Amino acid sequence: MKRLSTLTMIGVALLVSACNDKGGDTLAHGADPKLPAPQRGLLPSMKIAEPTPWGDQKPTVPEGYSVTAIAGDLQIPRQTLVLPNGDILVAEGRGGNAAKLKPKDVIAGYIKAKGNTKVKSGNRLTLLRDADGDGKYELKTVFADNLNAPYGLAFADNKIYVANQDALVRFDYSEGQTAAAAAPTTITQLPSEINHHWTKAMTISPDGRYVYVGIGSNSNITERGMEAEVDRAMVWQIDVNTRTYKPYATGLRNPTALAMHPETGQLWSVVNERDELGPDLVPDYLTSVREGGFYGWPYSYWGQNVDPRVKPENPKKVAAAIKPDYSLGSHVAALGLSFSQPVMGAKFANGAFVGEHGSWNRANPVGYKVIFVPFAGGRPAGEPIDFVTGFRDANGKTRGRPVGVTVDPKGALIVADDLANVVWRVTPNR
Amino acid sequence: MTPVTTATPAYRSQPGSPPGPLHAIFLAGTVPLFVGALLSDIAYSNTYQIQWSNFASWLLAGGELFAGIALLFALVNLLRAPRKSGQPLTYFALLLITWVLGLVNCFQHAKDAWAVMPAGLVLSVIVSILICVTAWIGLSQRIPHAGGVK
Numbered sequence: 410m411k412r413l414s415t416l417t418m419i420g421v422a423l424l425v426s427a428c429n430d431k432g433g434d435t436l437a438h439g440a441d442p443k444l445p446a447p448q449r450g451l452l453p454s455m456k457i458a459e460p461t462p463w464g465d466q467k468p469t470v471p472e473g474y475s476v477t478a479i480a481g482d483l484q485i486p487r488q489t490l491v492l493p494n495g496d497i498l499v500a501e502g503r504g505g506n507a508a509k510l511k512p513k514d515v516i517a518g519y520i521k522a523k524g525n526t527k528v529k530s531g532n533r534l535t536l537l538r539d540a541d542g543d544g545k546y547e548l549k550t551v552f553a554d555n556l557n558a559p560y561g562l563a564f565a566d567n568k569i570y571v572a573n574q575d576a577l578v579r580f581d582y583s584e585g586q587t588a589a590a591a592a593p594t595t596i597t598q599l600p601s602e603i604n605h606h607w608t609k610a611m612t613i614s615p616d617g618r619y620v621y622v623g624i625g626s627n628s629n630i631t632e633r634g635m636e637a638e639v640d641r642a643m644v645w646q647i648d649v650n651t652r653t654y655k656p657y658a659t660g661l662r663n664p665t666a667l668a669m670h671p672e673t674g675q676l677w678s679v680v681n682e683r684d685e686l687g688p689d690l691v692p693d694y695l696t697s698v699r700e701g702g703f704y705g706w707p708y709s710y711w712g713q714n715v716d717p718r719v720k721p722e723n724p725k726k727v728a729a730a731i732k733p734d735y736s737l738g739s740h741v742a743a744l745g746l747s748f749s750q751p752v753m754g755a756k757f758a759n760g761a762f763v764g765e766h767g768s769w770n771r772a773n774p775v776g777y778k779v780i781f782v783p784f785a786g787g788r789p790a791g792e793p794i795d796f797v798t799g800f801r802d803a804n805g806k807t808r809g810r811p812v813g814v815t816v817d818p819k820g821a822l823i824v825a826d827d828l829a830n831v832v833w834r835v836t837p838n839r
Numbered sequence: 840m841t842p843v844t845t846a847t848p849a850y851r852s853q854p855g856s857p858p859g860p861l862h863a864i865f866l867a868g869t870v871p872l873f874v875g876a877l878l879s880d881i882a883y884s885n886t887y888q889i890q891w892s893n894f895a896s897w898l899l900a901g902g903e904l905f906a907g908i909a910l911l912f913a914l915v916n917l918l919r920a921p922r923k924s925g926q927p928l929t930y931f932a933l934l935l936i937t938w939v940l941g942l943v944n945c946f947q948h949a950k951d952a953w954a955v956m957p958a959g960l961v962l963s964v965i966v967s968i969l970i971c972v973t974a975w976i977g978l979s980q981r982i983p984h985a986g987g988v989k
Contacts, residue, residue, distance in 0.1 A: 449954070451946045511896040513949035632951040634889040685951055718954040720887045 436738025436775060437692060438793055444711060448687040454772045455517070457524040458807035463829055466808060469799035470835050473754065476797065479539075479546040479823075480832040484531025486825040487608070488666070488745070488813035489832065490562035490569070494584050496538045497546070497823060499832055500813075501531030504558025504574035504607035510633065521769055524807065526828050532556045534571065536587055537832065542819075544836065553580060553589040561611025561667070563620055570649070572609035572622055575601035577647060597652050600640040603627045608744075612667040612676070620647050621657060621676055621698075623664030630683050630718045631707045642706045644678065644698055660704035660730060666746035666813065667698075668761070673787040679743035679763055680733070682710060684770040692736035693743050695763060695782060695789065705730035735789040740768035741776035745814035745824070749781070752820040754837040760784040762796060762822055764811040777801050779811050779824055797824055797835055857980045862912035865905045866934075866974050872902035873941065873970045876948075877963040884956055892955055895963070896948045903945055906938045906970070913977065926980045933973040941966050 437443050463478075470476045480486075483501055490498040509515050533554035537546040553571075561572030569580040571593065578593035599609055599622060606625025613620045626642035627633050644664055646657035663681040670677055676698045682691035683706070691710040703726060705712065707719045712732035715722070737743050745764025749757050760783040765776035779797035782789050800809045809826040817823055817834075824833040858866055876898035883891035913931040920927045944962035948955050 449950065451943065452949075510893050511949065512900045512945070513896070628951070630951045630954075632889060632892075635887075685954070718950075718952040720953040 436741070437689065437736055438738060439736055440734060440789070442692050442711070442736035442738075444692075444714060445687060445689050447690055447717075449685050453517075453685045453770055454688060455520055455769055456772050456774055457520055457769055458767070458774055458777075458801055458805060460524065460526075460828055461802060461804075461806035461808055463808045463831070466799070466802070468797045468809070468824075468833060468835075470797055471756075471795075473838050474835055475838055476833055476835045477544065478831045479544075479834045480535070480537050480549050481830065483535060483830045483832065484528055484533070485526060485827050486531075486535075486812070486830060486832055487560050487827055488562050488610075489815045489823045489825055490564055491815055491817045491823065492564060492569075492582075492584075495542075495817070495819060496536055496587075497815075497817075497832070498552060498562060498569070499535045499537065499825065500556075500559040500562055500571065501533055501535060502556065502558040502560070502574075503530040504560075505604045506607075507603050507605040507627075507633075524769060524810075524828075526830060528830055530558060532558060534559060534562075534589075538587070544834070546834075548587070550587050552587065553593070555592075558607060560608045561622060563611050563613035565613050565617030568617075568649075570596075570611065570613065570620055572599065572611040572620075574604055574607045574609060575599055577609075577611075577620065577622060579649070596649055597647055597654055599645075600624050603633065603637055605633065605637075606641075606663045606681075608663075608665055610665050610667045610678070612669055615669065615674060618648060618650065620649055621645070621667050622647060623661070623667055623678060625663035625665070625681075626706060629685065630716060632718075638707070644676075646700075657700055658698045658702045658704065660702075660706045660708075660726070661698070662706040664698075665744045666764075668746045668748055670697075670784075670787055671748050671750070675787065677746065677748075677761070679737065679746045680704070681742055681744075682739070683707075683716065684740070686716075687739075688771045688773065689739050692739050693741050694733035694737055695735040695743070695746070695761065696733035699731065702731045703729050704733060711736075735782060737763060737765070737780075737782075737793070738775055740771045742766040742768060743776075744812045745779070747814045747816045747822070748784075749816055750818060752818065752837075753816065753822065756794075757781050757796065761789075762814045762816065763793075764814040764824060766810050766812060766827075767800070767807070774801070774805075777807065777810060779814055779822070796822070797833070800826075858909075858912060858916070858977060862909060862916075863978060865909040865912070866977050869902050869905040869909060869937075869970050870974050872898050872905060873963070874967045876902060876944075877960075877967045880955075880960045880963045884960055887953075889952065892948070892952075892959075895955075895959070896945070899941060899945050899948055899963075902966075902970070903938065903941050906934065906941060909977075910934050910938050926976065930973065930977040930980065933969065933976060937966060937969040937973050940969065 536552040538548035558574035610623035767777035879895035
């Protein structure tokens, strides 16, 4: 196998250097993106940006805004939660236990790992506190550990909900607490077999009765078999009192962040779409999630565009597939979603912040930033605006990769960076 | 008079002579690996059961490894042959073509799910036929100028 993998790597290098399918510099955004025909050479385009430290550098934010690192040396920070007293919880970890089924998995896994942190999974929640409100988070302490790749976080009725990669758990909380009093209660198990896409995104209904958990597919496009996709690529609605659940919406390949729109109470999600159909397919998207809705995966994408890689076909499901609301561009890997508030400043008062982890399946990398999608009347309205950039340096090396974004009602955007293992805080100057 | 051979390790055949045992094992071993990949591809296209496609990928990878080692032996034999033409050249060229097409087939099989098809199946058929012909020719090489053997 060694021989083959060396040859393949040479092949990959040749392909990337001699590539004529780099994809456009501008991405198809909005409700009606232009979709090119699928294409895929003998080898997939892979471009992994080599990591480099931030050093003295910081991300770039719009004029009139400041950015500071409020915590470092974390163990893979993913999502954050702002508690009522202003304390910030950070979920840290890495999950997944997908077996390598083909020679390709061995090689692609090796290449992709080069673009990620080497730090071990924290499997814990860290609490950050700024007691005097000066913007410096002087307290950094472990709130809870021995978790299993925690990702989704939610708070209601003095309970903290944590979506581990295999279970939904709950901590009792009283204001001011800096460490959990006891081990958490398990509300329900979550699908975790294989866990190709392991992140369990989560949000909670305003009344605190239902949590919504995003469960990603167990493959790119069913290459682990249809049997592996039972209970995958969907959003569950879980009643936290009765501990019953139901699929709320399906066909969402990898719903990596969920949020409730503050005015309409509508559930929204960012979803990562399938790879290896070319640099400008398939757009990752931001969409309202309709109860009972089917969003296409695996049979089709962006409505009724049939994916020929899926056998047996299912024309009925294709016909039923809902077109998502808003394209974020292909391969940007949106992993964070948070609705804004007027305290973020006039230009960014109404809309959604989206953290984009960045591409691998594209010769010309995209993502690696936090964008703002303006909303009007509870719907996306207009082109996205860059909000936090500079995660790749001038030489194309990667200093950080944004994951979760959370609007702090005090007037800040909290951004988790899982490459530099830092939490950034962006505030409007006043 | 029988020609006197210089000390030759057992694993190495004489110039222009039939493959030695190790060479023969790798060459002949490639046949069931590539044919096994073809059978797995046929099973996948009939059933859509992904595990057959996984089997095909690994059988092809094994076939490439075996064929690659046989190819090195064939190259050395060719370089050491008194006349660089005829059977040693035909055998080497066929094995090289088989190996390159096999590598293309490996990449084709690295695509996800049904994206392997139909090109993967077509390539497996071609590579299977080629390796059978190549092994046949490679293993039936005669010793030139050897007394008593015609």
